[in-house]
Amino acid sequence: MKLNIGTLSHEEKQYYDAVWRMNSFSGLLGQQDIHYINHMEREPRRISVAKTAVSDLVRELPRDMSVGLVTARTCPRADVRGFFDMGFRNALLGQIQGLQPEGGTPLADAISRAGDMLDGRGRESTILVVTDGVESCNGDPCAVARRLAATKPHLKINVVDIGSSGGGTCLATATGGQVFTANSVSSLKLGIDRATQNVQVPAHCR
Template sequence: MIMKTNKLFILSATLLWLAGCSAADDNAQQKEETAADSPSATEESAVEINEVDTSSLQFSTVEERLQLDLANAPYSGEQYEKDAVLEQMADQTEKQSAEAVYLEMLALAGEDYREFEEFISNVDTSFESASAQPGEVNGQGSPEQQVNIAVLFDSSGSMAADVGGIPKIQSAKEAVDSFVSGLPNSANVSLTVYGHKGTDKAADKEQSCEAIEEVYELGEFDEEQFTAALDSFSPAGWTPLASALASAQNHFDDQSGESENLIYVVSDGMETCNGNPVKQAEQLNQSGAKAIVNIIGFDVENDGQKQLKDVADAGDGTYSTVRNDQELKAFFEKETTRIINEWYQWESENLNKVYKSETERINELYDQETEFINATYDEETRFKELSYELEEAAEIDGAAVRKLISATAIDMRQFARETSNDLRKELRSGGNDHREETRDKAKEEREELRENGD
């Protein structure tokens, strides 16, 4: 590598005016002495230019060129001044190699491409996995939430009454079984029964009001075990709705991690155990569980409907009244349809998330590539212009220098185009794969929901 020191000689002139009152001979002698001691108009004063160190600028690959630290090149980019560079390189001769000339151009006016090299080396072509289920998609990528569904089943004595010739508890059990069996496999379910002990007599009130039992613990759905749990109780006593809601909160509080907690209460009447289910539903909704309380009122009289509606409102849920077996089944079918539609929405949101992520990174690649290529053209043009000037003034081998300039610039642009194109292909391929997986999962979940609902 070449290291050189250029010297710039700056012409300076000083015009001395002398005044005197002495005789002509003395005046002439004084002028001669002054001229001998002072610089003349043609005397040169040497000012040394900072030496141009090219020892650290050698490279053999495009990647090495992109990694060169040229942050301190005094005339790069917008700071470029052709005359200043030529002045620095005024001592070039035909003995100087093309490489030495090119490296000195780099040291003085080369572009620093390290920012582009860092960008292109760290492009992330991976994609965030689709959320596990509906309700988990946002722009930043939320942690996967577990969906927990708790069914609170009223087994008070009034549930033994017939509606349309069928016992209410039988219709309710069949509808709940059909609904739960159609839920996504990823959902946890539980079944809590209340009022299923004692009788509706005053003597048994205490026993009945304390009868709250989780007959199917919160966890993955098992058809056989869930059906057995439904068959394990019969209509009996009073209606401790508030205590049943408090029990559900305890079960939710035992869960770890992020979760979406939904409660479905199937009841045919209002609280009869002196509890406050409205307050309890509000507390449940505002607790760490943030549970949503939905109420299905089955053949409920007016006063009972009002209370149950208030409970649902306090729990940020919905109240639905059903009068017979068909309406109860229709309610749960509607819930299944709602969940199917949520999977359509889930599919759309996840597809849009992938498209957005893919498009943003591809566009950024185009922007960075274009900016880099334009910078290489600017550098190439400036260096060639310098070579022509130096070829004429210093008789360097301009053709050899320009060949080196062109080869380096072409290699850098080819590297940028090929690398950027490969990364864009990888992003498009990854995006397509993720979209296909998302569509397949959404379709599979919807078909499973439809089959289970039939």
């Protein structure tokens, strides 16, 4: 899931973007990995906690900010769902709560689409990635991050790394962002909160 948050003014529009990984882990797993995944799949599951954390973030936004939603749930491409102003905030929350994992995660495409929607040249922009590090649609998220860093020097990517996989570290490294690890459902919510603390909003919204 990717969230774009900005003011309704086109000239002053600034965005906060979140790309949210929701599919299952893949690859070779040891007993310790399986124990961790089983723990994270118990209620409240990581997907439930992440939806709650993102919904709380949306509720705390200034009233004159519009919110865009893009989902990254199945190959080959992320799905742009459009923008929601304050009058449609409840509809946005309903879509967030209804999200479920599907047949893959086009993480690279979601990051690319997030980058295309952001300025990143004349003003600061941020993408938040919540991930276990697995791109499942044959994309290269690290290459996308390097391209964005080269073309949009004021865009950064913050990563909430589920399970300390290290797979999303290159996204933050390439763009000057930060990595926050999440090894439990409680630390997942904390990581999302910490990763969004320094997101810039227009001065009149503060």
